[in-house]
Amino acid sequence: MHPAASVIFFTTASGAGYGILVLLGILVPLGYLPTEPWFGAVTLLLALGLVSAGLLSSTFHLHHPERAWRALSQWRSSWLSREGVAAIVTYGPALLFAFGWIVYGNSIGGWALWGAVAAIMALVTIYSTAMIYASLRTIRQWHHRLVPLVYLTLGLASGAIWLTAISSSFGITNDLVVAVALIFILAGAVIKFIYWSSIDQSVSQSDAGTATGLGHIGTVKQFEAPHTEDNWVMKEMGFQIARKHALKLRKIVGLLAFFIPFICLLGALMDVAPVLAMSWIAALSASIGIVVERWLFFAEAQHVVGLFYGHDHS
Amino acid sequence: MSTGTSQPTVDTSPKVSDEIRKTTCYMCACRCGINVHLRDGKVRYIEGNRDHPVNKGVLCAKGSAGIMQHYAPSRLKAPLLRVGERGEGKFKEISWEEALEKAVSWLAPIRADDPKKLAFFTGRDQSQSLTSWWAQQFGTPNYAAHGGFCSVNMAAAGIYTMGGAFWEFGQPDWERTKMFMIFGVAEDHDSNPIKLGLAKLKERGAKIVGVNPVRTGYNAIADEWVPVTPGTDGLFILSIIHELLKAGHVDLDYLLRYTNAGWLVIDDEGAADHGLFARDADGKPLSLDRKTKKIGPAEMIRRDAALQGDVTLDDGRKARPVFALLATKYADAAYAPMATAAETGIPAEQTERLAAELARVAFEEEITIDQPWTDMTGERHEKMIGRPVSFHAMRGISAHSNGFQTCRALHLLQILLGSIECPGGFRFKPPYPKPMEAHPVPNAECEPNQPLAGPHLGYPRGPEDLLIDEDGSPQRIDKAFSWENPMSVHGLMHTVIANAYHGDPYPIEVLFMYMANMAWNSSMNTKGMMDMLSEKKEDGSYVIPKIIYSDAYSSEMVAFADLILPDTTYLERHDCISMLDRPISEPTAAADSIRWPVIEPDRDVRGFQSVILDIGARLGLEGMINKDGSAKYTDYADYIVNHQRKPGIGPLAGFRGADKKERGRGAVNPEQLDDYIENGGFFLEHIPDEAQFFKHANAGYQDWAVSMGFYDTPQPVTFQLYLETLSKFQRAAEGHGDRQPPDYLKQQISEAFDPLPIWYAPGEGSQLEQSGELADFPLHAITQRPAAMYHSWGSQNAWLRQIHGRNPLYVPGNVCDDAGLKDGDWAWVISHHARIKVPVQRMNAVNSKTLWTWNAIGKRKGAWALKPDAPEATKGFLLNHLISDLLPPRGDGMRWSNSDPITGQGAWYDLRVRIEKADDDGTTQSEPTIEPQESPVGVGPDSIAYGKEWTK
Amino acid sequence: MTSLPQHTERKLGLVIDLDTCVGCQACVVNCKEWNTGGYGDPLSDQDPYGASPTGSWLNRVHSYEVTPPDAPAQIVHFPRSCLHCEDAPCVTVCPTGASYKRQEDGIVLVNEDWCIGCGLCAWSCPYGAREMDADAGVMKKCTLCVDRIYNENLPEIDREPACVRSCPSKARHFGDFSDPESEVSLLVLARGGMDLMPEQGTKPVNKYLPPRPKQKPDVSCSTREAPKADGILGWLDAALEKLG
Numbered sequence A: 001m002h003p004a005a006s007v008i009f010f011t012t013a014s015g016a017g018y019g020i021l022v023l024l025g026i027l028v029p030l031g032y033l034p035t036e037p038w039f040g041a042v043t044l045l046l047a048l049g050l051v052s053a054g055l056l057s058s059t060f061h062l063h064h065p066e067r068a069w070r071a072l073s074q075w076r077s078s079w080l081s082r083e084g085v086a087a088i089v090t091y092g093p094a095l096l097f098a099f100g101w102i103v104y105g106n107s108i109g110g111w112a113l114w115g116a117v118a119a120i121m122a123l124v125t126i127y128s129t130a131m132i133y134a135s136l137r138t139i140r141q142w143h144h145r146l147v148p149l150v151y152l153t154l155g156l157a158s159g160a161i162w163l164t165a166i167s168s169s170f171g172i173t174n175d176l177v178v179a180v181a182l183i184f185i186l187a188g189a190v191i192k193f194i195y196w197s198s199i200d201q202s203v204s205q206s207d208a209g210t211a212t213g214l215g216h217i218g219t220v221k222q223f224e225a226p227h228t229e230d231n232w233v234m235k236e237m238g239f240q241i242a243r244k245h246a247l248k249l250r251k252i253v254g255l256l257a258f259f260i261p262f263i264c265l266l267g268a269l270m271d272v273a274p275v276l277a278m279s280w281i282a283a284l285s286a287s288i289g290i291v292v293e294r295w296l297f298f299a300e301a302q303h304v305v306g307l308f309y310g311h312d313h314s
Numbered sequence B: 001m002s003t004g005t006s007q008p009t010v011d012t013s014p015k016v017s018d019e020i021r022k023t024t025c026y027m028c029a030c031r032c033g034i035n036v037h038l039r040d041g042k043v044r045y046i047e048g049n050r051d052h053p054v055n056k057g058v059l060c061a062k063g064s065a066g067i068m069q070h071y072a073p074s075r076l077k078a079p080l081l082r083v084g085e086r087g088e089g090k091f092k093e094i095s096w097e098e099a100l101e102k103a104v105s106w107l108a109p110i111r112a113d114d115p116k117k118l119a120f121f122t123g124r125d126q127s128q129s130l131t132s133w134w135a136q137q138f139g140t141p142n143y144a145a146h147g148g149f150c151s152v153n154m155a156a157a158g159i160y161t162m163g164g165a166f167w168e169f170g171q172p173d174w175e176r177t178k179m180f181m182i183f184g185v186a187e188d189h190d191s192n193p194i195k196l197g198l199a200k201l202k203e204r205g206a207k208i209v210g211v212n213p214v215r216t217g218y219n220a221i222a223d224e225w226v227p228v229t230p231g232t233d234g235l236f237i238l239s240i241i242h243e244l245l246k247a248g249h250v251d252l253d254y255l256l257r258y259t260n261a262g263w264l265v266i267d268d269e270g271a272a273d274h275g276l277f278a279r280d281a282d283g284k285p286l287s288l289d290r291k292t293k294k295i296g297p298a299e300m301i302r303r304d305a306a307l308q309g310d311v312t313l314d315d316g317r318k319a320r321p322v323f324a325l326l327a328t329k330y331a332d333a334a335y336a337p338m339a340t341a342a343e344t345g346i347p348a349e350q351t352e353r354l355a356a357e358l359a360r361v362a363f364e365e366e367i368t369i370d371q372p373w374t375d376m377t378g379e380r381h382e383k384m385i386g387r388p389v390s391f392h393a394m395r396g397i398s399a400h401s402n403g404f405q406t407c408r409a410l411h412l413l414q415i416l417l418g419s420i421e422c423p424g425g426f427r428f429k430p431p432y433p434k435p436m437e438a439h440p441v442p443n444a445e446c447e448p449n450q451p452l453a454g455p456h457l458g459y460p461r462g463p464e465d466l467l468i469d470e471d472g473s474p475q476r477i478d479k480a481f482s483w484e485n486p487m488s489v490h491g492l493m494h495t496v497i498a499n500a501y502h503g504d505p506y507p508i509e510v511l512f513m514y515m516a517n518m519a520w521n522s523s524m525n526t527k528g529m530m531d532m533l534s535e536k537k538e539d540g541s542y543v544i545p546k547i548i549y550s551d552a553y554s555s556e557m558v559a560f561a562d563l564i565l566p567d568t569t570y571l572e573r574h575d576c577i578s579m580l581d582r583p584i585s586e587p588t589a590a591a592d593s594i595r596w597p598v599i600e601p602d603r604d605v606r607g608f609q610s611v612i613l614d615i616g617a618r619l620g621l622e623g624m625i626n627k628d629g630s631a632k633y634t635d636y637a638d639y640i641v642n643h644q645r646k647p648g649i650g651p652l653a654g655f656r657g658a659d660k661k662e663r664g665r666g667a668v669n670p671e672q673l674d675d676y677i678e679n680g681g682f683f684l685e686h687i688p689d690e691a692q693f694f695k696h697a698n699a700g701y702q703d704w705a706v707s708m709g710f711y712d713t714p715q716p717v718t719f720q721l722y723l724e725t726l727s728k729f730q731r732a733a734e735g736h737g738d739r740q741p742p743d744y745l746k747q748q749i750s751e752a753f754d755p756l757p758i759w760y761a762p763g764e765g766s767q768l769e770q771s772g773e774l775a776d777f778p779l780h781a782i783t784q785r786p787a788a789m790y791h792s793w794g795s796q797n798a799w800l801r802q803i804h805g806r807n808p809l810y811v812p813g814n815v816c817d818d819a820g821l822k823d824g825d826w827a828w829v830i831s832h833h834a835r836i837k838v839p840v841q842r843m844n845a846v847n848s849k850t851l852w853t854w855n856a857i858g859k860r861k862g863a864w865a866l867k868p869d870a871p872e873a874t875k876g877f878l879l880n881h882l883i884s885d886l887l888p889p890r891g892d893g894m895r896w897s898n899s900d901p902i903t904g905q906g907a908w909y910d911l912r913v914r915i916e917k918a919d920d921d922g923t924t925q926s927e928p929t930i931e932p933q934e935s936p937v938g939v940g941p942d943s944i945a946y947g948k949e950w951t952k
Numbered sequence C: 001m002t003s004l005p006q007h008t009e010r011k012l013g014l015v016i017d018l019d020t021c022v023g024c025q026a027c028v029v030n031c032k033e034w035n036t037g038g039y040g041d042p043l044s045d046q047d048p049y050g051a052s053p054t055g056s057w058l059n060r061v062h063s064y065e066v067t068p069p070d071a072p073a074q075i076v077h078f079p080r081s082c083l084h085c086e087d088a089p090c091v092t093v094c095p096t097g098a099s100y101k102r103q104e105d106g107i108v109l110v111n112e113d114w115c116i117g118c119g120l121c122a123w124s125c126p127y128g129a130r131e132m133d134a135d136a137g138v139m140k141k142c143t144l145c146v147d148r149i150y151n152e153n154l155p156e157i158d159r160e161p162a163c164v165r166s167c168p169s170k171a172r173h174f175g176d177f178s179d180p181e182s183e184v185s186l187l188v189l190a191r192g193g194m195d196l197m198p199e200q201g202t203k204p205v206n207k208y209l210p211p212r213p214k215q216k217p218d219v220s221c222s223t224r225e226a227p228k229a230d231g232i233l234g235w236l237d238a239a240l241e242k243l244g
């Protein structure tokens, strides 16, 4: 699949944003995080900022953004619609939570409930995003049960990392958040590597034989494409990446998204390295790492339609 | 979940068009009927005309892309006068008056001085009855259309053998045939009809056998594939004949009735009439009555003729029946499938089985129609007996130097099986069959300011009809009807430019061409051709002094002309597909048709036919002016309606006479064109039931044909298994008669002009073999017509070029492995003449010695209003650069023509090559590269959204 | 309406005969020609006279080389357009409801006024049957000529898809699969009509008729004896006798 920059940025940014929102919405009410309104202002601004920027960029991917509102109508069947609805709905509790916290300094009491609701909605939104891909049978590498887990863990991990970076910038260090980050980085790494080995092993049920129905006669090879230059379908879904290229990128993901952030934050947690520097390195590294991970998520995805166009596997 | 209730409502009955105009397609030469839907004065949609005899409603890809052709940015806009050098494409627009006067100022002096200094050659011309008449009235002997390089072998072999060939002359009985063999066809002119026919066969489960080195298109859907090696079909066919004769699987009754099987051939080695028919005092061929043992006129003896044995003629000389000669010849072990398998690449088992299958279907699955009919002898037949095997063939067998004999061999096979003009077999389309005798002989005597004595083209009966001077030198610029290719019945357009350039046989003054991209895909040795067109003498003037050309689009040829007469598109002009030319008839009916301006031109262009009538009038050509010298015809439409060849016979056969009811013959009907338009753009006259089959010998048909004006007296055909004309040329080569070939041609003529079909190795290959170089060129290279492209002119079409924007060279897997080639690699393909660099693609469904590509996809940069980086010009290529109009040197100092020695048909598919991987220097430009030409019409737009105004 | 109707009154679709298709592209271009001035926005073309001409088409014809284990390779021409699936994922994934399957005849359509051009439906289609129009920014797909098959402005006989009407080889058949007696149903029955990628669970309505088996190369059937010189003359007299 052709990696679309707008979509990659969207999932990465909103993932981190929702991650932060989840942590705030749960940890603040439970009192594990500073409750000063300014802290709420800063962190919630970051969270909702990332989310909004992401959502905005995702509309660049549409040819008719002016009609984007229509996308809210089909939540009954469409994960894309559900994502849109969830994303928008999330603003409600999130803003109420922010209001209570920032205006009334109330982040533990009644208003806190909204935090919890926001957190749940954020998780639902990330899940819906993941399901847009995971529900497509046409793409083996996406139609995979680990895909939602990857999105969730990476969202929470990047959220936790960024929350650490931000709070440490204000001289606040919170071992719990760091610990949460470490846990999700670890979980994310494990899940992602299981995912990779799983898609490497699994084979598509479809091949040129089933695509054309000619498999019963013999081996099927494309003789002539219907047109001599690539059409939209091929540009959009015919993207292929060399195996060795993909492996290199997987290593980079492992390094940037998981290894470096983990080491940095571990160092910070064990006070062997300065939290501020470490958490920022971790945050930047993780974000770049996840961008690469998302790019690869598209690049490695083989749409079955390629079988009609001479791709030998899907 | 909720259901369709909230489903949007779709307007399922939108308006389609304001008006439908019915005319004839010309995206190719098939001439299908089309309904042109017009909306707001623009073409909304083109569909096939369901009532039309040719396409019966269907429409091919090209026809469906008519909109993009009609509105193509490559359309010429106004008459052009060259301002740059030839080939550059620099022109200035001039007015029609200037253009016509310029043309007249070039032509009038020639006509007054020496008319043959005009060479007028037309390419994809569908108005040959007009253009040939025009040339005849001008008085130049130098006229022909493009048939000489196209498929004259097919046409000539067919007419000489049985009075008609395939394509426009006839077709299989699609409704009834049970086994169909198709030789060397990718598309053919009968594009839609063949597909409709194949569909009928598939529906009935009839067997289709594809004989072709490449297994695409029709051959892909064939039930059986015969992967013949190029140039060897003749041998394959004669092997089948060998098998049939061996087993006695021939239709003797049919042979005796309808062929010259029983005619006696003089057997008198060394005599001037050796190999000619024994004739009586009035020149009637003789047979031996096998019952009475008496010799008499063959036409009287007919079914009682002896078919074997030595016969002693009254003058005591020996003679043998044709069938005996034929039987002995093909019984030879040299024709046994086992013996030919290596050459043809066809396993002996397959040839044997196919022969057996043909015989089984022809004789055991015989079909009969209960339709009484009377033959030319007056004998009444209660039934029509059918041999349901049929054949079709085209350039795969005709575009070889042995093509004429191969086509003859195929007809011989059809005739031996008794499958010509019978139910389930091959059926002629009126006005065919028409025997050689009913065709004219060629003419070339010309006088200043005089029309030519007779038509340019015809069918020589023997050396006496050649167009040569006392010293044997050719009278035509293309050397047609000369000793080099005596039976070149369609002329030799492909030799004109080279001959004019060399001034051989004589220099010309004006080269006038129409609708032929001679500077590109219709020429062999394309680069050389461009050089000859643009070469100058010392004095700075061009070797070919003046070139006038009519095209409708910015083609490669345009760049080489001095004066351009821009034509209309096929939707903007009158045309007439005439019974006098090549009509659109069906086996069951005679038919002709018209084109008419369904849309008015939005540019300063004129229909070419109207233009030459204008020029003709300005030149004062007989028949084109009135007594007072004024123009006789206002335009082509006027000519179509009012011109008469003979009293009552005009270009259109339909709606003649005052009552508009007469057909074939009849007085002029001033409203004839309206009546055609009324009738859907065509006219159809059904053949009476008793005249539907055996047309060559059916009294009912012959009478009907005379009433239609095809000819004035019945013209039955006796199929010529043995072709005497060929023996006459052999005798001349042996030194008999007052007209004899030059010594250097004697051997070629006595070998090639065998009166019974033979096979000889294609020229290029055998030439290379003689010089010991064949090993360097072990492979064959051929082209195929893509169904969705028409020669060069499809590439200007925004829709079609998305389908074929470039062409790879398809290479058999085994050859790829040997040469280390994989898909996408670039390779050098090398012939004795040139080398080209091309992208390759692996393919296995192909003869293992054959490379091939789609024809005419490659384009010159700057042509067709395409951008210079168009894939056609960067990755696309022409095979033509490899094909030479001359054979490799023989060491006899002479360069022999790469053509059939009998007809002069260009031997495109004799090409021999080798292939080498090109080292990957990063370039992706096919070679040779040719200087870009300037576009007189600019380049096309960056995007199209056709029909926007009609969508919501 | 994005949810699929549980059941449609009719099941209109195409049967494509791979045994008869010669790959001539007539259906492809005629489809383009009809539809560019028809349903919804035009089928636009980009760089139509340049280096990489491309555009929107609703029907495309591939060709494949199929190599049996025991016979020479063969070419199969392969038209591909929307199969109007019963379980059409392209409908359920659509967030706007622009992509829908018609209750009355099962035709899958895009309501271009609602389409936001997200492309998700194309991602969900296994058959590459949907193409985003670069000019209009809406999703294009085969409409089964919904603007022809019921069109009162066309003569009865022409109320069939443009591709079917134009196909010179009669390799395309249009009809109602819900009627077991319809031509298409009978063809599918008689010729073993098949689904493309059944494993994708889309339940295509369109069916493909597989190529009929080809004549296998001959295994030596050597009935060959050297041809006698008198081979012909042997039978000729007898044969002529019969003629009388």
Ligand SMILES: Nc1nc2c(c(=O)[nH]1)N[C@H]1C(S)=C(S)[C@@H](COP(=O)(O)OP(=O)(O)OC[C@H]3O[C@@H](n4cnc5c(=O)[nH]c(N)nc54)[C@H](O)[C@@H]3O)O[C@H]1N2
Pocket (backbone or CB within 6 Å): B028, B029, B150, B151, B183, B184, B185, B186, B187, B188, B189, B190, B191, B211, B212, B213, B214, B228, B229, B230, B231, B232, B233, B394, B395, B396, B397, B400, B782, B783, B784, B785, B786, B787, B788, B789, B790, B791, B852, B855, B909
């Ligand atoms: N779509 C389309 N239709 C056309 C044209 C076009 O350009 N496009 N051109 C028109 C014109 S001008 C003409 S003359 C006709 C020509 O009609 P065709 O004769 O069908 O044209 P070609 O493409 O030359 O086909 C030659 C076929 O013979 C095969 N072949 C080559 N050598 C041999 C051989 O030695 N033996 C056998 N058995 N087969 C061989 C090739 O593989 C190819 O399939 O088509 C006409 N129709």
Ligand SMILES: Nc1nc2c(c(=O)[nH]1)N[C@H]1C(S)=C(S)[C@@H](COP(=O)(O)OP(=O)(O)OC[C@H]3O[C@@H](n4cnc5c(=O)[nH]c(N)nc54)[C@H](O)[C@@H]3O)O[C@H]1N2
Pocket (backbone or CB within 6 Å): B123, B124, B146, B149, B150, B151, B514, B515, B516, B517, B518, B521, B522, B523, B550, B551, B552, B553, B554, B555, B556, B557, B567, B568, B569, B570, B608, B783, B784, B790, B791, B792, B793, B855, B856, B879, B880, B908
């Ligand atoms: N390698 C190879 N070369 C071949 C062949 C092959 O099989 N292989 N086939 C040969 C054969 S059989 C043929 S017939 C030739 C065909 O080759 P050409 O006779 O050159 O046919 P086209 O390329 O169609 O070009 C005809 C010209 O007519 C112009 N034209 C189109 N419409 C009109 C119109 O309405 N009016 C006017 N005035 N002009 C118009 C076009 O723009 C073009 O310049 O190619 C030959 N060349």
Ligand code: SF4
Pocket (backbone or CB within 6 Å): B025, B026, B027, B028, B029, B030, B031, B032, B055, B059, B060, B061, B062, B063, B064, B191, B192
């Ligand atoms: S075959 Fe196609 S291009 Fe040729 S005349 Fe018929 S419809 Fe037109």
Ligand code: SF4
Pocket (backbone or CB within 6 Å): C020, C021, C022, C023, C024, C025, C026, C027, C028, C061, C077, C079, C166, C167, C168, C169, C170, C171, C172
């Ligand atoms: S028109 Fe018919 S034969 Fe031609 S490609 Fe389409 S389906 Fe095949």
Ligand code: SF4
Pocket (backbone or CB within 6 Å): C081, C082, C083, C084, C085, C088, C089, C090, C091, C108, C124, C125, C126, C127, C128, C129, C130, C141, C202
């Ligand atoms: S073929 Fe593709 S577009 Fe058509 S209905 Fe099936 S899934 Fe949808």
Ligand code: SF4
Pocket (backbone or CB within 6 Å): C093, C094, C095, C096, C097, C098, C099, C110, C114, C115, C116, C117, C118, C119, C120, C121, C122, C138, C139
């Ligand atoms: S592209 Fe249009 S039709 Fe397709 S899913 Fe998006 S909105 Fe629906």
Ligand code: SF4
Pocket (backbone or CB within 6 Å): C030, C031, C032, C034, C035, C058, C059, C081, C141, C142, C143, C144, C145, C161, C162, C163, C164
């Ligand atoms: S049914 Fe109509 S829209 Fe669909 S492919 Fe055929 S012509 Fe095109």
Ligand SMILES: [Mo]
Pocket (backbone or CB within 6 Å): B149, B150, B151
């Ligand atoms: Mo031709």
